[in-house]
Amino acid sequence: MKLLTCPLNGQRNISEFTYGGEYHPMPDPNTTNPRRWAEHVFFHDNAAGVVTEWWCHTASSFWFLAERNTITDQVIRTFDTSEIFNQRVDFVAPDIGSQS
Amino acid sequence: MTEPSPTQALRRSPIYRRHTGLQAQFEQTGKAILVSHYAEPSMEALLAANLGIADLSTLPRTGFKGAGALAWVASQGVKLPDQPNTAVLQTDGTMVAKLSHQELLVVSDLMATGSTVDHLNKQPEASQTYSLPRADSHSWLAITGGAAAEMFSKVCGVDLRTHKFAEGQVAQTSLAKINAVIVRHDLASTPCFYIFSDITSTEFLWDCLLDAMEEYQGVAIGVAALRTLAADR
């Protein structure tokens, strides 16, 4: 069984974790075109190489991010979500009538 | 003096029937009814030094979470651990465990004479500080004795051997497939681990642990044995 290092709880068996999917930024749902939105929701890169993934340490419900090489299955590093998400996100209401 | 019954209080351990099934003698400590002992108390303390399990679920505990929680609790005169996943004792015997940079678990002493839990629970809500109902969300079991770590290795994937898992260390992990917070809190020279886990799974966990303990002659013990061990200097 693989080991994974949680930034809060340290190294644990991977059975202690929940996989949260690949991280990729969400396009602005109010302005992006339908195709781009559908790709965001339904299509996944499944890239061969280094990807960034969401992982949650189940027992402590602690979410973090991991860089993993999908070819070698090596986890390169794990890090706190604040490294990428460091400020409040707000959404702006779409302009009335701009939707076609 | 009539002996207290586990059902005389409104707050009841989820496994009080397991205790009555083992002919437990109950006692009242503060507002809590809990098991004093099952067997002859001095004998029970000896057994507990090898391997024992106690149910402390009715004793007081609380928790706080949020960006302001640590600062607020500290402002109430409570000593906090430096690192996440460690615990420290207050002068009144209350144990404070830091579960993350934003979360604390606060646990009563075995006599429930410490005032920290009660004091914190009575304060008005502070900014970015959110209380957690730890007395009801999590059961509180204690595993005592020299064989404790060996027994844990049958149900838990974290290395809890005493030379690897120091006094005051905290592990948030999976125990018999349920989530648990394990805190090493020795009773004088006897290793002791507190387990806080989903209260609705208490009966399952209690049965699992007793089954795992059988190999090492582990037994159910009451709070009296814990106090005896704690006083054994």
Added chain:
Amino acid sequence: MKRLPAPFGLLIDRDQPVRFSFENKNLNGFAGDSIASALAANNQWLLSRSFKYHRPRGLLTMAGQDANAMVQLPSNPNALADKELITPNLVVMGQNYSGSLVHDRGALLGLFSRFLPVGFYYKAFFKPRGIWEKWAPLIRKKAGLGVINQQLEPDYYDKQYKFYDVVVVGAGPAGMQAALTAAVDGCEVLLVDENPVLGGSLNYARLDAKGTIAREVRDQLVFEVTANSNITCMVNAVVNAWFADNWLPIISGKRLYKVRAKQTILCTGALEQQAVFHNNDLPGVMMSSAAQRLMHLYGIRPGTAAVIVTGNDDGYANALDLMDADISVRAIVDLREKPKSTGLTKAAKRRGIDIKAGYAVFAAHQRRGHISSVDIRKIISPGICAPQRETVRCDLLCMAVGYTPTYQLACQAGGQLSYDDKSAMFTLNNLPDGLQIAGSVDSYWDLGNCLEEGARAATIATNALGFTEADIPDAMTKESHSPNHSWPIFAHPKGKEFVDFDEDLTIADIVNATRDGYEHIQLVKRYSTCGMGPSQGRHSALAAARLVAAATNRTVAETGVTTARPPFAPEHLGHSAGRSFYPARRSNMHYRHLEAGAQMLQAGTWYRPAYYGAVADRDSCINAEVTNVRNNVGLVDVSTLGGLEIRGPDAGEFLNRIYTFGFVKQSVGRARYALLTNEAGVIIDDGVACRFSDQHYYVTATTGGVDRVYQNMLKWNAQWRLDVDIANVSSAYCGVNIAGPKARQVLAKVCSDIDLAAEAFPYMGVRQGSVAGIAARLIRVGFVGELGYEVHVPQQFGEALWDALMAAGQEVNMQPFGIEAQRILRLEKGHIIINQDTDAMSNPMEVQMGWAVSQKKPFFVGGRTIAELEMKAPMRSLVGFVVTDSKAPIPMESHLVLDGEQMTGRVTSCNYSPSLGKPIGLAYVHPEVAKAGSQITIRSTGGMLVQANVVSLPFYDPQTARQEL
């Protein structure tokens, strides 16, 4: 048979005789004897019958590595006779024979072997269609070897985690030295060996003419290992796999140890290989190491007159051992043309053994099922012998023609096995960090080299762990001569030169597989079944690879060998199945349900009361519970509901983003339905959001969904960084729903600090107060469609709450009801259950919940997709239906809705409604027939078509007046 004197017989205790039986014959052995050794001591050499041709088979490796040694024990089929110890009164039987082990009627099959050609399974079942049914009865009878005892009481098997800095697999010389070198200050070392004692080959092999070195070195190493407190030894334990990051399952007795090593050193040694010639499977033909094990470990003479076929010096060492045990050595048949003169060969010559260099054993012959002579011939080119033969009488033939490294674990770790066709040597490359190999698994044969390599591997490990900073010496130079002969394979006109003993495969079978077009080694394996038997190719992989290489004009290096997947050794199902954990959750009221006669069911991990009463009265109990709620008042345990505290300045904004509805403007003291969709606009959960204060919402969630909902909420807010706290308090609250026209009347008796009047505490209102002296949260909900209050109290007060409410309800005859009644009650109200009435495609519009989707928010999780879906025509619609024909069978969940031949939908819920007196249900239908008054056809039980009318929801109390009382 009289045993050899000590020091022969290392493992047996001659003071402890043990009586056991084999094939109903009482026999005696000693404590420490394996079944096979004890049988050999009683001159019983026939152990089993082969799988396909029922040929007689005897012991081959004496190391638990072959299928010949499989016997039947009362509780254990296919037990390895050379591993399993005898115990007092153990009953051992042979297996896979008809009649008796000695006279097996199935052996006649051998005569018909041309009807079981290679690729039999492929050919027999590929076509024509239906042929399997014809073959099945015969095959099923023949398939498998041992018999499972179905009356067996399962033993207690369990599992345990262990943690070590260094795990050394294999306690031979390299392994013991590795453990000793690794056991520096602070380094916890585990040394594991599958045998009963430490020492590996040093316990039975002979390294020098005098025959003393092996035992001297062993004694020294064992002494040091045993005295070292940093080393834990585990014997009789097999490391059955290598998994990522040095995760090693170790089986010992009835326990599976799950060991995490920081560093692993594999000193797994090598497996001796058989020579391939006519009748090489006869009892009395064995590996030379097996003969040495018999003598040194068990004090047993493996025969009286021996011939040794060898390609290395180990055969000579074996000959010297045999002579020391007073066994006549008739000849050493050395496949090598000019064997190099060494101490061992010289000693053999000195002792006058007839050495036939450049010769092969071309065939073995039998008398009464045991080898009686060999036919030896001069080799004229690899695999080809001269026609002149010489017959040598013997009752023992030892084979010492080479080894394969025990590469299984290393290959599971990603190691690549390569083979040099010239030297016939293997190498293992590409091992991951944290894994070293040393000793004969790494093709080092000289004792000194093995010890140096063991120490070297250990130093690499302790350096990596930071215990040492020692210089790492260069790897020892590999010895120039290999003990592996490159072609110990001799085809015979009459065949029966066995490559794979388990599957009875001969040279022709392997070659024919390549002629049938299966040239890749993996395809040969699957087509011929070579290597698929119990010994998993340990003794067939190399020979098969050599034959395939030759038949396809390639090198063995090009051919490769088949993959060796876990497990390494057979394991009992108990090791996987033993002591698993099945978490079970119980509400604080659990035992009150049992006392009230509830039938409990497990929903996910929760125990919940289904209904109260006898199983035989199920339907009438449920109907009575429904009726009591409609006409009087009932009490149901809703503790399993999820509960989430959403607190802080952004609490409302957070809910706005997560759920489909708007919550920012929700009034304090009110509850609001909360529907959760994912980014694909699919409904994944629902609940109610109760606003207790400006910055505090208490949101319920479904029993099975709450953990995922909570995790998702945390993940979203890790990105949004709103000023909000999310806490999962599901277990912290125990709850009931008190429902029915008299609910208020009952509740009022135990709740005095909340004004329960309809105007003061209206439908969808929420309050905090006390019930029976317990701090409580009250929610006026309408899930069952009656006046109702959910009362949530801290978990450990649940039982006290239940008692107080039941007592308060006594005078109006309040009754508990279970989730079966609750499901009917909610169905009568047309309320959906997530994951029952919705599936992985359901969007809010399809289930008529467009009203729960706010159009005024800048964002919520499913918002964009829902907006897209709203612009498209719906594919299906969830509607209510009523079955009017009272004689029709009641449709069930997942029954199809048909339009002619076309499937257009399915039933999601259906039940007889006690309140309406007819079956009602929910179903997905084509939008064209979604209007009330439409007719739909449901294919019900047994294919019967049932007509149903689409009706508008709810079925019961259409004005929803009752819940508003």
